[in-house]
Amino acid sequence: MKRLLGVALGVLTAIGGFLDIGDLVTNAVVGSRFGLSLAWVVVVGVVGICLFAQMSGRVAAVSERATFEIIRERLGPRTAGANLVASFLINLLTLTAEVGGIALALQLASSVEPRLWIPVAALAVWLVIWRTKFSVLENVTGLLGLTLVVFAVALFLLGPDWSELADQALSPTVPGDEGPASYWYFAIALFGAAMTPYEVFFFSSGAREERWTVKDVAQSRVNVFVGFPFGGILSIAIAACAAVVFLPRSVEVSSLSQIVLPVALAGGKLALAVVIVGIVAATFGAALETGLSSGYTLAQFFGWSWGKYRRPAQAARFHLAMIIALLIAVLVLMTSVDPIRVTELSVVFSAVALPLTYLPILLVANDPEYMGRHVNGRATNALALVYLVIILAASLAAIPLLIATGGGS
């Protein structure tokens, strides 16, 4: 019974933890401009993150090493150093977007200017990182994030033309007033939103935090294979809500209040309250994950003592790094940069940086010195190679498309 509860808790956390500000914004923007014609990308992204998370969880559990230690060992200091700089900066960009997302969600609830909420949000994130146990922070934000199911409920309440939605999703075409360049640009953004590198740093370091062993691999596989696809369905529901409300009116989503508007239209004040709780939980959870990831990457590269299971004084540089990362995020947001814009950039750059973490994990997952008999099977490797090609293509095409479309506008 206890084991079953554990499995259920893990799955629910994976569903709630799947969505972050990147998924919310990108799916809503895509829904409002392209309908469901990019829903296939979410499916590709979800299968990819399942594969990637499962692989990195298994590597962490079996080899008892976290991602960035392995990247350094495998690639040497020069390449791994360049990788660290890229991964750390993109993680910082995502952290900035998440903290901004908390502030925007709190603004929706309170009508108080986001710049007043930003320091409060960052302080709250730091306090939780500083004082709360790893398992508590993971489970609470994951479970509260489940309230985003309200997007799926809202879709039913909106009573859309299901056959038209299915038609958009199953036979995707570029809508008339959009160019193919922006279609592919948003395809990459959606892919990057589903497969953000921080999820992998967090997942593999979290496995070390919770002292996973080979026995826990099966449990993590269930969490990932059940939880993430449900998270993907929620992503598509967000896009569908935006498609139903905004696409016929040619309104382009550019703020958080527009993202939640379909829910408010369908379910009124109560649904709006629920969705705001969900967005605060999802962005708060992701801010914790990215905040911790900034400490994990640095500490693992330089070999510092790290981990939430230690007292802060026993992992001093790790905690100092996270404090500095949070301060930088606050400073960036205080320049009144639009967090939605930061989010859109962060998901594209996530796609750019993805091969840097994917390739070393794939190599180590096939290395018997680390993995013993738990190396990748043939089927996993075949799928992993297909994804290597997709990830490389998305990474190479992202920046040219970003320039060509002027950021998708």
Added chain:
Amino acid sequence: MSPRVRRSALPHDPSATLPLGPRPAGRVLDARLHLLDRQTLDADEVPVATVDDLELVPPAGTSGPLVGDTPVHVAALLSGPVLATRVFGGRPPASRLHRILWRHVADVGTTVRLGVRGQDLDVLWVERWVRDHVIGRIPGGRHAPE
């Protein structure tokens, strides 16, 4: 510029396998593969540092520049500023090397394990400074998370 040596003029038969030296007793470690960039853990399993470089010394009694195949010993694992010089070239002054003496190494596996506790090691002075001056002074910094 080395003049090309004609195949027929080689001092040994090119198709013959090269003679191997006597196999040393115990486990053979490849410095690049097993030591460089590996995580070191102290006796309590606490991470100490990543091995950024190695300090190699000639056997006692030799002086002057090393020639040819003089065997050298690993004297210490290095960490700290030596990482920058390993990436960009050059070498830091000897006084700025942070050493973990090779005699403190207990085991080499997927991590390098030390037989001593980290708190006695000089390499951890930055960690101790940050702990004593920053993190330890923030309320709750010395308590376990709840």
